[in-house]
Amino acid sequence: MNQEAENACKDFIHYHQTILRPAAEEFGDRLNARGLKLHHVIQMNMLAAHVLDYLMEIRKAMGQAEGRGRLGVALIPTGVRT
Numbered sequence: 157m158n159q160e161a162e163n164a165c166k167d168f169i170h171y172h173q174t175i176l177r178p179a180a181e182e183f184g185d186r187l188n189a190r191g192l193k194l195h196h197v198i199q200m201n202m203l204a205a206h207v208l209d210y211l212m213e214i215r216k217a218m219g220q221a222e223g224r225g226r227l228g229v230a231l232i233p234t235g236v237r238t
Contacts, residue, residue, distance in 0.1 A: 161217035163217075168207075168210040168214060176207065180203075183199075212224060
């Protein structure tokens, strides 16, 4: 793995540990307590969408650049695709 890809992976791990995971845990708590509001759902959607940006940067650094839509489709399990 080249240095650019390694740095992109480290950035993603940092994002996952400091932002995404805590937000997902809070989202789960609110969901279980039936305390979700629309802005919580939108926030989680935005955070999850940002994961695609990180994955695109990692793949780009590894010479496998592709568009957001194409990467998103590639991440959906085959049995789930419509």
